[in-house]
Amino acid sequence: MALRVRLTQADLDNVRFAAGPAPILEAILAFASFERRTPTRTTLPPTIRPLFSLVRDARGPVFLDPFVADPQWGLELVRSAPKALIREDMERMWCVKPPLWLRNLADGDSEQRQVVGTAVRYWYQRVIEPQRHRIEQVFQHDIAMRTPTMRDVGVVGLLNSIHPNLTYHDGVLTMPHPLDITCDLEGQGFELRPTTQWAGRPLWSWSSDDPSRFALHYPALSERTRTVQQPTEQALAKLVGETRAAVMHALKSPLSTGELAERVGVSISSASQHACVLRDVGLVRSVRDGQKVTHSLTMRGMTLLGFGQV
Template sequence: MLRIHFTGLDLARVRIAARPDALWESILSFHRLRDKQGASIYGRWRCETRTRLNGETRLLASLVPPRGYFPDFLTPPEGVLGVEPAIEALREIPAHRLNRDLSQLAGMRTRPGWVHALGDGDTGSLSRLIGALRSYHRAAIAPYWPHIRAQIEADRAARGRALLDGGADRLLNSLPQMIRWRSPVLETDYPVDRDLYLGGRGLLLLPSFFCRRTPVTFHDRDLTPTLVYPVQHGTESVPGAPVHAYTGDVCSLGKLVGHTRSVVLQTIGAGCTTGELARRVGVSAASASQHASVLRDAGLVVTLRHGNAVLHTLTPLGAALLRGGAAAVPALSETVRS
């Protein structure tokens, strides 16, 4: 079990990551690629991704074992800005930090020569790692990014609503069931027994599409306290479902989906429950639920259970539709090769 100890200042400094983290999703997806669990969510993604990989897994497996510790430096905070800013941050990590993090692997596995060289600050080995990470991300994450982002945005909307409704206490109580808030300690299922004292630094909550069963945090207690936790998955979030791009203008929205449904889509905006949607649009709860279901099936809306209600939020495609069109979103079955 992991126990995270809060002070009053820590509660005031709880925050939710602004967007998905490209490298956390990459590393955690590498775990999902090698296990056989969660087939209904990850099965098709595994099949499609494996056809695009070209040796990256052999190199990454040297640093990321099937379970347990992997080096903290693989997930720099710049990952929330995208894969390229994260990779640039990775280039700047000093050799002593690389060596320290890699030393945690020493007792767990035999390390190949290039990993030893990486710990010694060899730039060629670092470039080799960066090339593998970039290529893996291109194959396993980039084609699915709109769906990953949509599911994480839905979770952010639910957590944000909890924060607005009841402050940090309600937010911490709203987290997935394997995480339990027993003030002033946040307990969560974890592979090892561990205590983390925040000491006034607060906690960054990072929802993740590829995190599964138990949350993850940094091994190094001096890094920004971060809790990566799994989002709630629905069938509409399964990678591999087709996505269609819309390139019309906003005036055509009513013609495309019908006047009432276009109003429903606009009303959902940053998120609302079925009851709120019904009141704002002036339809019955059953009708609002039906409209939201159709929009969800079209990939425009994500629905997430929030307490006793369900919360609807726009996907990136739905938001682009309201903006009057955006760059085409690739189909998840589209092949992307390095």
């Protein structure tokens, strides 16, 4: 199962880093991470239990995801979400009829809106508010670390370096998803949003306050990362061998095995073998789509070429 986002050149031109973290969105990501590893709910405060019905396997409702920097404004957007948006969320998340209280919520029940608002506020105040400064620091650190990659190898290279489960090839951005979905952005592009609160697969969402505002959420690079000096081409060749160094240089942009073989001037079987060796040490990732295998550099591979940092 995968989410496929078809990107035009206009979309690629509009890929940008978000200005800063959205505290309520971070709170929901934190809860999604918490929900996955919590064996029992009966010992948890009753105040937050409604969130277990809303955030399921990292598939939270859109109305809980405002991309706003002010937490109070974000909470207000959650409490005042349009009924149509909540209904759409319920239909998307529940294959069967949702619990009665969620149906009442979708019908605009003020009491249930208050229940949800209180749960989100309670969770935010205890989990996100105490670490907001750190969240901001890590967010900006990730952007500072990835900006050279975008500058040196472009948006495509950046997208292919963000996460092992995220690939861009032939105009399509692909990531794991519980359902098979294909979507178009119609030139809107999307925001890149590093997060400290989620360590799983890349997540795709759109803002509750602006349905045309899409975002890709991914685990942020650690503050402990450091700059690595770029090796010379001769040093790289000594490290991995001349042919594999050529393979790495060729994979600054994603290539199929056949394209890689042609670019480097080796047989297809040889190209596949070299890519396999580089993949085993974390410098290259390979993604199979039917009979076709596409190879690209990982963030570590880009760093070794001097296009990124680890």
